[in-house]
Amino acid sequence: MGELNWAGNYEYRAQRIARPGTIDELRDLVTSARSVRALGSRHSFNDLADDDELLVSTAGLPAGIRIDEEARTVAVGGGVRYGDLARELQEAGWALHNLASLPHISVAGAIATATHGSGDRNGNLATAVAGLRILTASGETVELRRGDEGFDGAVVSLGALGVVTEVTLDIRPTFDARQRLFGGVPWEAVTGRFDEITSAAYSVSLFTTWDEPALDLAWIKELDGVEATVGDDFFGAPALTEARHMIPAMDVRNTTQQLGVPGPWSERLAHFRFEFTPSNGAEIQSEYLVPRPRAVEAIEAVRALGPLIAPVLQVSEIRTAAADALWMSSAYETDVVGLHFTWLRDQEGVEAVLPALEQALLPLGARPHWGKLYLDRDGVVPTLYPRLGDFRALTERFDPERRFRNAFLTRLLG
Ligand SMILES: Cc1cc2nc3c(=O)[nH]c(=O)nc-3n(C[C@H](O)[C@H](O)[C@H](O)COP(=O)(O)OP(=O)(O)OC[C@H]3O[C@@H](n4cnc5c(N)ncnc54)[C@H](O)[C@@H]3O)c2cc1C
Structure with a gap:
């Protein structure tokens, strides 16, 4: 049997799961693959994270947690788990606005699927994102800040734009x-x-x-x-x-x-x-x-x-x-x-x-929910996203050769 997701209900079909320890290793892997996807902490229940050739696990990449007290943000490696980030923030007197039910999920994997907690006035975890650093299929690093053109399309990315190597999140004083x-x-x-x-x-x-x-x-x-x-x-x-x-x-x-x-x-x-x-x-x-x-x-x-x-x-x-x-x-x-x-x-x-x-x-x-099991036998889901066309165009811009487009994204975007 091959490698499984956290729940054990999905076996990855990728030929290989690589575990880079540095951004340079990650870049070499991404640029030499015909087809590739980022794999976070494996907490999704469907084939969203899969690829038929290469998965790059983000678990071994640098955590790089840096708090900017003046800007009230924290920069964090995409593979870091919320629980590890929360501990560091709390020790330094800072907080996030909310958490999902489980703190073991990776930051970049959670925001890629619009993971959320609860609360009428609480946006999902992706709404705390103030900036992204994305390694694209060509090996280039793209930085996006809130307010930049395309930013609103790039946060909940479904892994389609590249590997998110760093996320900047809004923070507030601890409570x-x-x-x-x-x-x-x-x-x-x-x-x-x-x-x-x-x-x-x-x-x-x-x-x-x-x-x-x-x-x-x-x-x-x-x-x-x-x-x-x-x-x-x-x-x-x-x-x-x-x-x-x-x-x-x-x-x-x-x-x-x-x-x-x-x-x-x-x-x-x-x-x-x-x-x-x-x-x-x-x-x-x-x-x-x-x-x-x-x-x-x-x-x-x-x-x-x-x-x-x-x-x-x-x-x-x-x-x-x-x-x-x-x-x-x-x-x-x-x-x-x-x-x-x-x-x-x-x-x-x-x-x-x-x-x-x-x-x-x-x-x-x-x-x-993008990361959970659904069927959508009648193909209704694409009609529920008014900006789907803009998102498709953004993925083409970031990834013209469609190297990050797996079976899940092909069903969604064509
Ligand atoms: C026990 C349990 C509890 C959960 N609780 C909640 C909850 O309370 N609320 C909720 O909304 N959801 C919840 N989920 C769902 C979970 O939050 C999502 O499936 C989330 O995407 C999992 O993150 P992950 O890092 O494990 O992602 P993975 O399953 O590894 O990947 C999911 C997607 O993110 C992409 N991705 C991962 N890392 C990167 C990266 N660095 N760059 C670009 N793309 C990346 C992958 O390519 C894939 O498309 C729960 C899941 C479990 C198993």
Whole structure:
């Protein structure tokens, strides 16, 4: 068997995975390949990161973390994991605006797919990007800053422009946060008071298997000392007095500290602890980012499919992200509600339920997460990105010989 992604549901078809330790080695590899892609921390669930010839892993490239206090930015090697970056920032008194659920993912890999956390006013992780350094197929280094022509198309790049060797991210002074869980949110509250629920704290996530009488869990993250605390009742759901994993059977020690204990952002904004390193995922994920005005309709549509999806579902998460201007972002020009599915690692079973789910969600304008499993049998996804043509033109400019265009991108861009 060849090399697998983190979840073990996808085997890379590339003939070779190279692990350069310097930018010069990386340049030699990229310029001598007919076809090549960057490989981050392997947390995607589909063939987006793959190539039929060469994958260059970014894991061994220099971390190069440099904080610019005056500009309030940090420059970081693209292969650095958020957890490592968060530790360094916290030690120096700085913070990022948000994190994804897992801190083990690479910075460049996460922004390439518009990876997000939760929070009505929080843009996805790509919105923190202030600058990019990209090694292109010709071996040239291109620097782009926010405001430059093409920048908004280059951040969520799907790996199509070249290898992102350095990312500059906005930072802010460090802050403390605390998280609490509430059990049993009534469905009527979710569908009737959705905006109040998701705006109740800095970050709100709802966990459900869709078939319970009341939605299983609300997981809120509040900024310590800034926001009024949500009381001990969250729209009819009582605060839990014991810590919990979002999947009841899983070990709670894998999750970040709960029960309202304040702590640095770097140890509260992700759901999972950085110290916990799972050997493999034993799961598959899908996620659909629904334009906010259609959110309740989408939630009701998925509830109606509850019995169909239950046999392959571990848990779902409902969360939000703010609109942005990045051409290939799932939140391009619209606030979104993410309907996320952590499935069993049953590829066939999951692929059997996705068509019904996509028939319910894609017509509402839902954009599938680029790094998670989706099918799009009817070819709807390209129509959901008004700037797709501009993005295609940008990829042609950066990569005229299409050496970074793999099967996934050919399906999307032609
Ligand atoms: C357990 C788990 C939890 C997750 N939680 C979340 C979550 O909370 N929110 C969310 O939105 N997503 C989440 N994801 C999805 C994940 O964030 C994305 O799939 C992300 O792209 C993974 O980053 P990676 O470095 O592993 O990328 P890979 O899978 O290695 O690559 C993904 C894409 O990025 C490109 N890429 C990687 N590095 C570079 C580079 N240096 N230059 C150019 N292109 C590059 C690759 O070519 C490919 O196109 C989760 C995934 C897992 C497994």
